[in-house]
Amino acid sequence: MSLTSSTVRTTFLPFARPDLDERELDAVREVLESGWLTTGSKASQFEARFAEAVGAKHAIAVSSCTAAMHLALEAIGLRAGDEVITTPYTFAATAEVIRYFDAKPVFVDIDAATLNIDPRAIAAAITERTRAIIPVHIGGLAADLNEIHSAISGRDIVMIEDAAHAFPATYRGRPIGSLSDFTCFSFYATKSITTGEGGMICTASDAHAERCRMMSLHGLSKSAWNRYTSSGSWQYDVIAPGFKYNMTDIAAAIGLVQLEKAEAMQQRREVVASSYDAAFSAIDALECPRRARNDVHAWHLYTLRLHLDRLAIARDQFIEELRRRNIGTSVHFIPLHLHRYYEETYGFRPDDFPVALCEYQREISLPIYSRMSAEEVDSVISAVTEIELINRA
Numbered sequence: 001m002s003l004t005s006s007t008v009r010t011t012f013l014p015f016a017r018p019d020l021d022e023r024e025l026d027a028v029r030e031v032l033e034s035g036w037l038t039t040g041s042k043a044s045q046f047e048a049r050f051a052e053a054v055g056a057k058h059a060i061a062v063s064s065c066t067a068a069m070h071l072a073l074e075a076i077g078l079r080a081g082d083e084v085i086t087t088p089y090t091f092a093a094t095a096e097v098i099r100y101f102d103a104k105p106v107f108v109d110i111d112a113a114t115l116n117i118d119p120r121a122i123a124a125a126i127t128e129r130t131r132a133i134i135p136v137h138i139g140g141l142a143a144d145l146n147e148i149h150s151a152i153s154g155r156d157i158v159m160i161e162d163a164a165h166a167f168p169a170t171y172r173g174r175p176i177g178s179l180s181d182f183t184c185f186s187f188y189a190t191k192s193i194t195t196g197e198g199g200m201i202c203t204a205s206d207a208h209a210e211r212c213r214m215m216s217l218h219g220l221s222k223s224a225w226n227r228y229t230s231s232g233s234w235q236y237d238v239i240a241p242g243f244k245y246n247m248t249d250i251a252a253a254i255g256l257v258q259l260e261k262a263e264a265m266q267q268r269r270e271v272v273a274s275s276y277d278a279a280f281s282a283i284d285a286l287e288c289p290r291r292a293r294n295d296v297h298a299w300h301l302y303t304l305r306l307h308l309d310r311l312a313i314a315r316d317q318f319i320e321e322l323r324r325r326n327i328g329t330s331v332h333f334i335p336l337h338l339h340r341y342y343e344e345t346y347g348f349r350p351d352d353f354p355v356a357l358c359e360y361q362r363e364i365s366l367p368i369y370s371r372m373s374a375e376e377v378d379s380v381i382s383a384v385t386e387i388e389l390i391n392r393a
Contacts, residue, residue: 008324008325008326009325009326009327009379010326011326012326012328013326013327013328013367013376013379013380014328014367015190015328015329015330015365015367016189016190016328016367016369017369017371017372018189018190018194018369018371019258019261019265019369019370019371020194020254023257023260023261024253024254024257024258027253027254027256027257028250028253028254030253031249031250031253032250034249036249037248037249037250038246038248038249039061039217039246039247039248039249040249041249042249042250042252042253042256043061043246043247043248043249043251043252045252045256046061046247046252046253046255046256046259047059047060047061047200049256049259050185050200050202050255050259051202053168053175053177053259053262054167054168054175054176054177054178054183054202055174055175055177055178056177056178056183056202056203056204057203057204057206057209058201058202058203058204058205058206058208058209059200059201059202060200060201060202060203060209060212060213060216061198061199061200061246061247061252061255062198062199062200062201062212062216062245062246062247063197063198063199063244063245063246063247064093064186064188064197064198064199064245065093065162065163065164065184065185065186065187065188065199066093066096066097066199067199067216067243067245068182068184068185068186068199068200068201069093069094069097069134069160069162069184070097070100070243070245071201071211071212071215071216071243071245072160072181072182072184072201072203072208072212073097073098073100073101073103073132073160074101074211074212074215075182075208075211075212075215076131076132076158076181076208078098078101078103078131078132079101079103080101080102080103081102081103081104081129082101082103082104082129082130082131083103083104083105083106083127083129083130083131084098084103084104084105084106084130084131084132084133084134085106085107085108085122085125085126085130085132085133085134085157086098086105086106086107086108086117086133086134086135086136086162087107087108087109087110087116087117087134087135087136087356088107088109088110088335088336088337088353088356089110089115089117089136089138089333089335089336089353089356089359089360090136090138090162090333090336091164091333092336092339093162093164094134094136094162094336095107095336095342098134103131104129105336106125106127106130107336107337107348107352107353108121108122108125109121109353109354109355109356110353110355110356110359111144111355112355112358112359113290114138114141114143114144114290115138115139115141115289115290115303115359115363116135116136116137116138116141116142116143116144117135117136117143117148118355119143119144119147119148119150119151120147122148122151122152123151126151126152126155126157130155130157131156131157131158132157132158132159132160133148133152133157133158133159133160134160134161134162135148135159135161135162136161136162136164136165137161137162137163137164137165137166137169137176137298138165138301138303138332139165139289139297139298139299139300139301139302139303139332140165140166140169140192140297140298140299140300140301141169141289141290141291141292141297141298142166142169142170142171142176142292142295143161143171145159145161145171145172145179145180146172158181158182159180159181159182160180160181160182160183160184161176161179161180161182161183161184162184163176163177163183163184163185163186164184164185164186164188164191164199164300165186165191165192165298165300165301166185166298166300167185167191167192167193167262167298168192168262168263168266168296168298169292169295169296169297169298170292170295170296171295172295173294173295177202178202178204181203181204181205181208182201182202182203182208183201183202183203184199184200184201184202185199185200185202186198186199187199187200187251187255187258190300191300192262192265192266192269192298192299192300193255193258193259193261193262193265194254194255194258195247195251195252195254195255195258196251196254197251198247198251198252198255199247214239214240214242215240215242215243215245216242216243216245216246217242217244217245217246218238218241218242218243218244219238219239219240219241219242219243220236220237220238220239220242221236221237221238221239264370265370266296266298266299266370268370268372269298269299269368269369269370270297270299272299272302272368272369272372272377273289273297273299273302273368275374275377275381276288276302276304276366276368276377276380276381277291279381279384279385280304280381280384280385283385283388284307284310285306285307285310285311285388285392285393286304286305286306286307286384286388287304287305287306287307288304289301289302289303289304289305299368300368301332301365301368302365302366302367302368303332303363303364303365304363304364304365304366304384305359305362305363305364306318306362306363306364307362308361308362309393310392310393311388311391311392311393312391312392312393313387313391315331315361315362315363315364318364318387318391319331319364321383321387321391322364322383322384322387325379325383325386325387327366327367327379327380327383328367329364329365329366329367330365331360331363331364331365332363332365333360334360335353335356335357335360337349337350337352337353337356338350338357338360366380366384367380
């Protein structure tokens, strides 16, 4: 198939690109010049402002969303043999943190419309060993938290939201971050706000917040972080064998600037998503992602799905055609039960979670980020529509 000059970019358009400018550079420079690079006042400021942004009582800045979920599970005392319900349609981190405790991830299939965990299937997965549930807000669309809460109501099951995609998203008018026992965010390089690497734990529990904060820095007593300052002391105590999960002031300084820009960046992502919707919604071989009714969608991902019975090529070939046109894409996600570790450990078969399998096989994540120009968005639209037109079944 020959490619027309109108649909081939001369340069590669990456799938993701952080929105950084001189403000982040100035913030990092200020930290470097201060001489205090690790956890300090900037991390504290970032925690306070993030907590305010999402309506959380406590926010603990850590090194990743993986660390955040690990600490949340540690705080509730997860033990070997316990079970945690989650979705197979997610990144490796969501389930691997459960395995850190030699506990068992119990997968529940997804809702085909939203790609989020199907609340109707949760009750059947609950056993006497169930300690927690980790729903994932795929792409930035909030999972149906009310239905999930209803499914676990009356049971001693902790809700830990994997909100890696979900800042700044809302559910029923309230910010994600203030609605469950724990909410864990990611500030990885591709996320809607970034600190390069980083994460945040939000909780309303004083005890859980204190435990997470202590365990994020080797299990040291709470005053240990400032032992090298003029107001600190060399004396500290080891309360428990903790982890090295603290966020640096360098990362937090970037986060503070990103937080100031978060609303404008989300609005730009919304414009990109609306442009895609307008272009693709009338094409019967393409399915646009579900929107958040009367709520804010974070639009971390734009999860376009193909109706493969209406196309003469498979999803992987569609991706290759986009690559030939210099359009970067990704797939979210390869369901966890398809990966070797989970196959070998639990004996999963591909059709054990048929909805996750089906949606994975037809999903393509298109570029969506606040630095995308109108011309770049148009180039994606042109490439997708041309490939669909040429390859109609």
